[in-house]
Amino acid sequence: MENGRANMKPVTGTSQVTCTAPVNIAVIKYWGKRDERLVLPINPSLSVTLSQDQLCARTTVAASLDFKKDRIWLNGQEQSIDAPRLQKCLGEIRRLARKRKHEEERMGDLLGCCVHICSENNFPTAAGLASSAAGYACLVQSLAKLFHIDGDVSHIARQGSGSACRSMYGGFVEWTMGKMEDGSDSIAKQIAPADHWPELRVLVVVVNAGKKAVGSTEGMQTTVKTSALIKYRAEHVVPSRQEEMRQAVLERDFQTFGEITMKDSNQFHATCLDTYPPIFYLNETSKHIIHLVHRYNQHHGKIRAAYTFDAGPNAVLYLLQEDLPEVLALFHHFFPATTNNSERQFVRGLPDVQRKELSADLLDSVGLEPSPGSVQYIIHTKAGEDPQVLTDPQQALLDENGLPKKQT
Amino acid sequence: MENGRANMKPVTGTSQVTCTAPVNIAVIKYWGKRDERLVLPINPSLSVTLSQDQLCARTTVAASLDFKKDRIWLNGQEQSIDAPRLQKCLGEIRRLARKRKHEEERMGDLLGCCVHICSENNFPTAAGLASSAAGYACLVQSLAKLFHIDGDVSHIARQGSGSACRSMYGGFVEWTMGKMEDGSDSIAKQIAPADHWPELRVLVVVVNAGKKAVGSTEGMQTTVKTSALIKYRAEHVVPSRQEEMRQAVLERDFQTFGEITMKDSNQFHATCLDTYPPIFYLNETSKHIIHLVHRYNQHHGKIRAAYTFDAGPNAVLYLLQEDLPEVLALFHHFFPATTNNSERQFVRGLPDVQRKELSADLLDSVGLEPSPGSVQYIIHTKAGEDPQVLTDPQQALLDENGLPKKQT
Missing domain, CATH: 3.30.230.10 (Ribosomal Protein S5; domain 2)
Known part of the structure; x- marks a missing residue:
């Protein structure tokens, strides 16, 4: 530093x-x-x-x-x-x-x-x-x-x-x-x-989005004002999750880390939907990514990738280095690049993209129709330093x- | 009877x-x-x-x-x-x-x-x-x-x-x-x-859906098992809503009836999203209908239509008879029939479809792109009798x- x-x-x-x-x-x-x-x-x-x-x-x-x-x-x-x-x-x-x-x-x-x-x-x-x-x-x-x-x-x-x-x-x-x-x-x-968990990898999946949704400043104001669930989340769900998550990080426990990450992302979006009028940040591609991740994990009987979504449709995936080739291959398969987002730049920040052969079994488990062009590109990165x-x-x-x- | x-x-x-x-x-x-x-x-x-x-x-x-x-x-x-x-x-x-x-x-x-x-x-x-x-x-x-x-x-x-x-x-x-x-x-x-509120009308909006989502029996089991929010909803939100709703029905108070209807539909879908893995029943057309209804109500400064969604993407709208021509005109405009779902059968159960001219102001307030063919047809109905x-x-x-x- x-x-x-x-x-x-x-x-x-x-x-x-x-x-x-x-x-x-x-x-x-x-x-x-x-x-x-x-x-x-x-x-x-x-x-x-x-x-x-x-x-x-x-x-x-x-x-x-x-x-x-x-x-x-x-x-x-x-x-x-x-x-x-x-x-x-x-x-x-x-x-x-x-x-x-x-x-x-x-x-x-x-x-x-x-x-x-x-x-x-x-x-x-x-x-x-x-x-x-x-x-x-x-x-x-x-x-x-x-x-x-x-x-x-x-x-x-x-x-x-x-x-x-x-x-x-x-x-x-x-x-x-x-x-x-x-x-x-x-x-x-x-x-x-940052170097506490060197195997942890991050994929920022940039989704082709329509128009900009409700901004987060306004969105969270409306949620606090109108959602019957947000107060319960803040007071009764998050405090214990925060403790569990801190522990999972300290122990590099990817199973717990991944599960809480996904649950907390979903609960955040649930409170957005409980807002009046409701706020939607996830689009169809976001939902397909959620589906893909759960089916992928289910196929392997453990959490190998975890998604999280902020106030927009882009996914951020956490995963371990060893599973990177397979996860990238899945994205190449189910969200293939089109000529508009050419293959060459589809995955960024990863000099040599190794790619794993996907088993027919796994493809079958995921059970999605490939959706060309719905993902613009993917940024490969990891935990990093302060300013x-x-x-x-x-x-x-x-x-x-x-x-x-x-x-x- | x-x-x-x-x-x-x-x-x-x-x-x-x-x-x-x-x-x-x-x-x-x-x-x-x-x-x-x-x-x-x-x-x-x-x-x-x-x-x-x-x-x-x-x-x-x-x-x-x-x-x-x-x-x-x-x-x-x-x-x-x-x-x-x-x-x-x-x-x-x-x-x-x-x-x-x-x-x-x-x-x-x-x-x-x-x-x-x-x-x-x-x-x-x-x-x-x-x-x-x-x-x-x-x-x-x-x-x-x-x-x-x-x-x-x-x-x-x-x-x-x-x-x-x-x-x-x-x-x-x-x-x-x-x-x-x-x-x-x-x-x-x-x-x-059934004859307590004769002005109340119901539109069942049948949406072009993809594959069948999680069935409701399995879905609600998973929600009860995994959602941190469902218990709070059941114990602390619904009981008072049920009372308010009963009162709204008895008083034929469409403002309260409509608002609670929409909020409760959204909260149900929020608990589905808080389920692990999350369950999504609303699709893009559902979201457009939600958007349409809120913008329409906002335009008029009062609730003129209220949506509710069960375990699928179809909307059911409650509205009062006097607003039927305008609401139907909105659906004709923003979800026009295609040759596959021809105009003739687009609205069912309504012998003579009066349609209202939509003001440019209202169309502007709604601010959606028309989405031809995304609604299959609409059934017009109302409250009815027992078996x-x-x-x-x-x-x-x-x-x-x-x-x-x-x-x-």
Whole structure:
């Protein structure tokens, strides 16, 4: 882990920090806030932070006395800096920085500076992955480095986007619910590092989706307001699941890990359906993937793959390395690429795709009609590290004047 | 209501009874048994019995000393008489008949007779409607008449198929959960007759479905065994909903009736999704219908139509007569018939289809792409009466020898 500030210039010019931050995929789902303003959840959650080799946000923040106002560019477009969540993060970082100013010589004039922020994802937003988690984690990490704030800032990332707090740590991470009114104990904690379970693999299955469904902020508000089941889930189901899941991770118990992962994904989507009006995130392809996974596991008499779905139709599968060839072969068979999503790029992030011959028995057990083109592509990845500081100025997104570099 | 026994012959020959029985559509759903053998539910439920003009089962039962064994024909095919649910109903009827024999001269030698049973539905089983409810209600009603059993026999129908007990009464019917170990208090009761709410209309929307999903008997077993939410639903959500719904029916309060109907359908499907492995009954067309209904209601600022779905993708809509032209026009617009399901037969059971011009505003509010052919046809119907005895021998399904008549 690189925590250096090698690219920090003296404050008399422009101070600049560039970071990357990871996506995380929850296995115990966060759905529902008890405090909208502070982004405090109604239940704890648990996730796996994914490697930044495949999926990450990158953010450069710069501070200068020459800047006239705070500005932000997202994926190449300047956006309003007034978005409340963004203001909250900026405000909290500056508040912390002020508190620490007397301890820190190096803070200099930073607190008098405006900041420029430039951020992008290395994956299409259309992929429907939790881009806001990586994005806010990256923003908060970059700002914390810029303002010389050490220690946990996951409670600040949380106020940008709830699940962003989990992207502040690598490996296996839990977000505690917390009890304090100010939310200061609702933070992320690593329960095991990324290399704790090296055999664990992740497949992000990007499904061909129709139009965008209900956004998660609005969706979870409506669920909390209208679902008769969500409160029971939060109070009576999740707490024990969270404990079991933590134990399963610590013991690398894939059977328990997989079963709870699938059950919790299904229960989250069940509460969406119990919302009024109901919210549907799973589409027909999602259902086929669920069917495929259960039949595959049933065929082998044990859990070899586990699915989970966030607020969209894309599946994320957890599996062990040894089963990767067979699972990939199943996807090639039942969700074959079409000319539009050509074979070559169908599986990404896996240099040599070994593929296993599928037995007629197994194909028969699955019993699905192949559905060409319904899966766009698959990203192969695994658990990964926490946000990283990039020291190579080439990798910064802002130039020396604090403006977005021209796209190359 | 015709309760005569006009077609009863003296027992020295063949005694024969023919009945029809209705379908019922629950607005508070039954899903889950606390006793598999006695078919005792984990929660009360409430339904509307539909008119037999459109949908019914018809059953002829005959008893004769000449019959060598009990036999049954369903929809033209002889079936095994040994099916446990069937045996249960036959056994219970004979047990009751034996108990009453000393009181009744007319019982004669009936108890020594074997019976022949012939049953059919006037609607395609493929329609995925609750054919077993109508079927078992019809069987039990016919046998009760044949064996001269008066009084409530809904507890016997219940043991054939849970929801069949509700088809023993017309109008608005509740199935009480009961507390007795022998299930004798888990019976159906009419809360209001069919003519209580004459403006109420029912549209059965038959959706083009793929393969048959998990059957309801197996499905509810798995839900009770694996869903963390079903117990909470049964114990803490349904009881108060049942009361509210009963009140809404008594007051003809369509706003409350519609809202609870939709919420309870969604919650039933939510518990299916919370089942492990999850069960999906709704398909993309079902979801489009749900979307259509909510947008339509939102457009008008009140509930004008309410959907409910049983263990399959077909929708049943409740609405008031005055809104029928607009709702039908919406279905014509968004789910137009194709040449395969030609316009002429698209809406059934409605002699003159008035259709309303749809405003551009409303079409815009709904915001769906029309989906030709995804709805096969729509049956227009309303609340209807309890099982009926048919006195015209022409309408019997068995001939004078107690064998199925040749199909004409």
